Amino acid sequence: KGISRLTHVCRALHYNAAFAFDIDGVLLRTKTPIPGASEALKLLQKEKIPFILLTNGGGTLEEQRAAFISDTLGVPLSPLQIIQSHTPFKQLVPKYEKVLAVGSATVREVAETYGFKNVVHPIDIMRYDRSIAPFSSISTEKLETVSRELPDLATRPFDAVLVFNDSRDWGADIQIVLDVLNSEDGYLNTVRRTHSSKPSVPIYFSNNDLLWANQYSLNRIGQGAFRSTIGTLYSRLNDGHMLEDVGIGKPTKLTYDFAHHVLIDWQKKLDEGNTREKKPGPLPQLGVSPASSPFDKVFMVGDNPASDIIGAHGYGWNSCLVRTGVYQDGDKLPCKPTLIADNVLDAIEAVLEGK
Ligand code: G3P
């Protein structure tokens, strides 16, 4: 739609622009492409305008996610353009050895590929003793195929709990996470005697989305709902003390800083004609803002006001809110987006035309 006209307008852009696209509710709904998504990305590629995909989703490696979206949208993408909710966890590898990796069964491979030395999935704990989560409906067959028998499960303490993506077995995961947070120094089968806001081992959530949009007609609850459940139960088990946890993902500044570094590196690759390079440069330090930016304006295109739009607004980026996901006309907005469009292609069109 209107691409040749846009191409002309776009060449006349008088500032350095860059884009960050949300995935669920902007480019895809679950695995189905959203109309206009492919055209929007192709247009930016043609014009050599840098962009990254910045999602609160996860559970796969960045390489796998890039390959899937490239195939689905018919647009070549580099894994270096993909930031998932848990991508910044790579920075925690030197800090923590034994981690409880919570989420889909696939997060084990993600955590190990990132470099964590001793990765435990809650399902391994159920294999060790099923009575730890007595009401889990996981089948014995799945338990046997997906879990691992880990000899040092109870003899070595956990260093951290990392929630990579949405829990697939809430009851069991909540129980096991609370066990670790309230343990004696991170040892399984123990419980500490003191109550405190500070858990026995630190816990990191990679996304705080209360809601997200899949192919169902109504919004679904996400990892933010899981985080809030863990927080409520932790507090009840700790005499009312609120859980001290760490949250990353949109809308946190930590994730926007990380994304900004990635966008700057991607611009360098475009300048050098080196976009096939798959190896990431040195990872940005968590919590460190880029010293300077080549971009006059960065546009975050998203469907979730509480994640994409407020995050961009707080970070000083522009924002394009689309109507293909979480947001519906009439919803209360936490801040004013730069523009609201029917879909991602309309959003790009409006920006490039300087509307
Ligand atoms: O689980 C994924 C979801 O919470 C949001 O993904 O791409 O809309 O940030 P996205």
Ligand code: MG
């Ligand atoms: Mg979204």
